[in-house]
Amino acid sequence: MAAGASSGGSAKSDTYAEARNWLLLPSWIVIGIFVLIPVILMLIYSFLTKEFRGGVIWEFSLAAYDQFFFDRGLFGDSPPVIEWTYINIFWRSIWQAGLATLLSLAIGFPTAYFIATRPEKIRPAWVFLITIPYWVNLLIRTVSMKFLLRDQGPLNDFLLSIGVISDPIHIVNTNFAVQLGLFYSYLPFMVLPIYASVERYNFALSEAAADLYATKWVTLRRVLLPAVKPGVIAGCILVFVPSLGSFLAPDLLGGARNFMIGSLIEEQFKGNAGNWPFGAAASMILLSMVLVILMIFARQQAKANKGDA
Amino acid sequence: MTDTIAIDVRKAVKRYGDFTALQPISLSIHDNEFFTLLGPSGCGKTTLLRMIAGFEDVTEGEIFLFGDEIKTLPPHKRPVNTVFQNYALFPHLTILQNVMFGVEMQGKPKSEAKARAGEMLELVQLSQFAHRKPSQLSGGQQQRVALARALAPQPKVLLLDEPLSALDLKLRQAMRFELKEIQRETGITFIFVTHDQEEALTMSDRIAVMSAGRLQQLGNAQDIYERPHNMFVADFIGETNLLEVSVDAIQDKRAICHLGGGHELTCDAVDNIGIGSKVHMSLRPERLFLSDDPTESESLAGTIRENIFVGTDIQTLVTLENGPQMTIRTSNSDRGNKRIFEPGTPVYVNMEMGAGRLLVD
Ligand SMILES: Nc1ncnc2c1ncn2[C@@H]1O[C@H](COP(=O)(O)OP(=O)(O)O)[C@@H](O)[C@H]1O
Numbered sequence: 214m215a216a217g218a219s220s221g222g223s224a225k226s227d228t229y230a231e232a233r234n235w236l237l238l239p240s241w242i243v244i245g246i247f248v249l250i251p252v253i254l255m256l257i258y259s260f261l262t263k264e265f266r267g268g269v270i271w272e273f274s275l276a277a278y279d280q281f282f283f284d285r286g287l288f289g290d291s292p293p294v295i296e297w298t299y300i301n302i303f304w305r306s307i308w309q310a311g312l313a314t315l316l317s318l319a320i321g322f323p324t325a326y327f328i329a330t331r332p333e334k335i336r337p338a339w340v341f342l343i344t345i346p347y348w349v350n351l352l353i354r355t356v357s358m359k360f361l362l363r364d365q366g367p368l369n370d371f372l373l374s375i376g377v378i379s380d381p382i383h384i385v386n387t388n389f390a391v392q393l394g395l396f397y398s399y400l401p402f403m404v405l406p407i408y409a410s411v412e413r414y415n416f417a418l419s420e421a422a423a424d425l426y427a428t429k430w431v432t433l434r435r436v437l438l439p440a441v442k443p444g445v446i447a448g449c450i451l452v453f454v455p456s457l458g459s460f461l462a463p464d465l466l467g468g469a470r471n472f473m474i475g476s477l478i479e480e481q482f483k484g485n486a487g488n489w490p491f492g493a494a495a496s497m498i499l500l501s502m503v504l505v506i507l508m509i510f511a512r513q514q515a516k517a518n519k520g521d522a
Numbered sequence: 523m524t525d526t527i528a529i530d531v532r533k534a535v536k537r538y539g540d541f542t543a544l545q546p547i548s549l550s551i552h553d554n555e556f557f558t559l560l561g562p563s564g565c566g567k568t569t570l571l572r573m574i575a576g577f578e579d580v581t582e583g584e585i586f587l588f589g590d591e592i593k594t595l596p597p598h599k600r601p602v603n604t605v606f607q608n609y610a611l612f613p614h615l616t617i618l619q620n621v622m623f624g625v626e627m628q629g630k631p632k633s634e635a636k637a638r639a640g641e642m643l644e645l646v647q648l649s650q651f652a653h654r655k656p657s658q659l660s661g662g663q664q665q666r667v668a669l670a671r672a673l674a675p676q677p678k679v680l681l682l683d684e685p686l687s688a689l690d691l692k693l694r695q696a697m698r699f700e701l702k703e704i705q706r707e708t709g710i711t712f713i714f715v716t717h718d719q720e721e722a723l724t725m726s727d728r729i730a731v732m733s734a735g736r737l738q739q740l741g742n743a744q745d746i747y748e749r750p751h752n753m754f755v756a757d758f759i760g761e762t763n764l765l766e767v768s769v770d771a772i773q774d775k776r777a778i779c780h781l782g783g784g785h786e787l788t789c790d791a792v793d794n795i796g797i798g799s800k801v802h803m804s805l806r807p808e809r810l811f812l813s814d815d816p817t818e819s820e821s822l823a824g825t826i827r828e829n830i831f832v833g834t835d836i837q838t839l840v841t842l843e844n845g846p847q848m849t850i851r852t853s854n855s856d857r858g859n860k861r862i863f864e865p866g867t868p869v870y871v872n873m874e875m876g877a878g879r880l881l882v883d
Pocket residue numbers: 538541543561562563564565566567568569570
């Protein structure tokens with residue numbers, strides 16, 4: 214695409230800009246069809262009235278949002294009080310996704326650093342190794358994880374046989390299992406952007422820091438981390454956001470008590486028991502939360518980069 | 523320059539796998555000295571500097587810093603600072619924070635680091651840019667920040683890896699002077715790396731000329747310019763005519779030689795030179811002059827080929843009769859008393875006393 218961009222006067226660059234706009238058209242169409250239209254549909258559905266056997270009645274209603282935030286008693290005629298059920302699910306989801314993100318960061322950062330510091334020729338091989346498990350369907354991976362972690366599973370068998378524990382540890386159906394599942398589902402999304410930024414990092418900066426009496430730890434904290442921060446933030450967002458809306462790991466590994474938003478939304482659209490407007494409303498609330506988080510990150514990035522240009 | 527030895531490199535060797543980047547090299551660098559490592563790209567200057575800084579381990583041999591062996595000391599524990607070739611300023615920190623970094627890392631209070639950084643920025647005349655980021659500064663300014671940052675922790679030795687190579691000519695010349703001033707003012711030992719012989723000649727107390735991982739000659743500017751030890755040094759430092767000659771006889775410490783075409787030349791003999799051996803003679807172009815008649819001493823007959831105006835000098839190419847081509851430089855300020863010969867004119871190339879220098883290899 215960049216071919217010919219460097220040469221030519223203003224007349225030429227005008228045609229170039231024009232050509233570029235036309236060439237970008239397919240991407241705009243794709244973004245429109247696959248991103249904007251579904252979101253708009255969701256937004257509309259969230260303001261419609263529910264049909265009892267699934268689906269919607271085309272009649273404006275705030276019932277979905279009302280149900281999310283307020284409790285009006287069994288028959289809907291008591292004075293409204295705040296409904297904590299769904300807010301708590303949201304809160305727990307944020308918490309779970311946050312911990313899973315931290316876990317991914319703790320494992321993903323050293324991994325990415327390791328790969329980025331290998332000789333250039335073998336780095337693609339390492340990246341490939343990291344992505345191999347992701348050629349397998351997520352459902353199958355999550356189920357396998359459950360087998361691995363359950364009380365009679367290989368992990369407990371192993372720990373028992375070497376005598377570290379005398380009774381199996383219960384991992385499945387705990388919060389920790391959910392975090393492990395999410396961590397495992399999205400790890401490459403953490404590793405790859407961090408890898409990309411560490412690979413671009415000028416290691417002479419680390420040498421300069423060491424030359425100026427900084428220990429390895431201080432160099433990491435005060436020089437390397439600030440330099441690769443965009444990669445770290447991208448990785449965190451790429452793990453946090455899908456974790457927040459995930460339902461496979463919480464369903465399979467967390468059991469009924471560790472319900473997350475993803476499962477809540479999923480249920481609204483399953484079979485005849487669902488409530489489409491309510492599911493759509495929950496999705497919209499989730500989406501706005503994610504957008505707010507992204508905006509806070511973006512704002513901070515902009516502030517950090519000010520005067521850096 | 524004092525008698526204390528700041529850095530003592532003893533038979534240090536560096537190998538990367540099978541490749542030997544540095545042959546056994548020994549150097550003693552004095553305290554307060556402006557010491558230069560000079561050599562073409564790839565000769566191992568950076569490697570030696572990085573071994574002193576602690577970024578490369580020493581394959582064999584030892585390095586002493588004021589009498590202490592430092593080979594096993596990690597970089598952050600060596601009281602040595604580096605001005606990196608591409609500056610390596612911390613992009614996310616301001617200029618002031620960059621310069622404070624080393625002082626803070628030494629465990630000094632922030633106020634002291636700030637005061638010290640302020641002084642250093644004043645020294646390099648960048649106080650007004652203290653709160654900018656490195657990317658907002660020009661190359662020359664960044665270079666001075668790198669210098670201030672490396673000086674701020676008051677190292678015992680400062681290592682500079684081609685610090686001026688990225689600057690344009692005018693700035694480079696100004697910075698040479700400035701660097702030399704700063705070295706004199708601070709009294710810190712400077713080990714300066716460059717591939718630019720002019721830079722080395724104008725700035726250094728002593729120069730180590732290196733090539734292909736070997737030390738070729740160690741001496742002050744005059745030594746290496748006027749008394750090169752070998753072909754490499756003669757050729758690399760300044761401009762010279764290298765003539766292949768054979769030694770016919772040695773009389774009164776003078777070697778009588780001849781070169782192709784029957785030309786005869788004499789010059790001071792050097793040690794271990796054999797009669798009949800084929801060696802090279804170096805003749806600096808500025809120590810040669812042209813005339814219509816042979817002078818009674820050394821004269822070679824030839825024909826003018828071309829005159830080239832090179833600013834301060836006129837460079838004349840002369841083809842010797844049945845012999846090689848030579849270059850003669852005539853200073854433009856001498857033009858009053860020296861003739862410029864038209865191309866094609868037969869002339870004699872004459873040399874000042876002691877202009878010729880025999881080179882064994
Ligand atoms: N990490 C390395 N691995 C292998 N060879 C290297 C390495 N670093 C430098 N070299 C080689 O060592 C030689 C000296 O390099 P260097 O010290 O950088 O030269 P200079 O600074 O004089 O230009 C060069 O031939 C270079 O290719």
